Amino acid sequence: MNLTASLRLLTSALAVSLGVAPAWAQSAPAPSLDLELNAAQPSDKGCRLTFVVNNGLGTDLSKAAFEIALFNEAGVVDRLTVLDFKDLPAGRTKVTRFDLAGADCGKLSRVLINSATECAGNGVEPATCMRGLKTSTRTGIAFGV
Secondary structure, X not given: OOHHHHHHHHHHHHHHHHHHHHHHHHHOOOOEEEEEXXXXXXXXXXXXXXXXXXEEOXXXXXXXXXXXXXXXXXXXXXXXXXXXXXXXXXXXXXXXEEEEEOOOHHXXXXXXXXXXXXXXXXXXXXXXXXXXXXXXXXXXXXXEX
């Protein structure tokens, strides 16, 4: 076999292997922490936010807490607060409610996740919760990072 034929064979083999690798790599979903703002309802204390959390990071979290910013209808930050989701087992979905004293649900325009104040688990580094965070909302309130 001459050098040109050998190079063609090597190039063909490389092209085939590269064509198969992306399909295989895409079959496994990226680890994520899915956080959905599911509801915002008036409560006796103020505004009750309900979240649905699915830990798809592949490891249990012994503690997960996020600092959030609440924006009023004018787009101005009304307050910063920390929501403690406590433990989040791997592969599980959890519903958690938080009553925000003195907050008016009708005046909330946006909930922003400012940072993860705690993200702890076996072999979990602090940035894991923010890096894998995916947000969504079922309310009329904008929600995200």
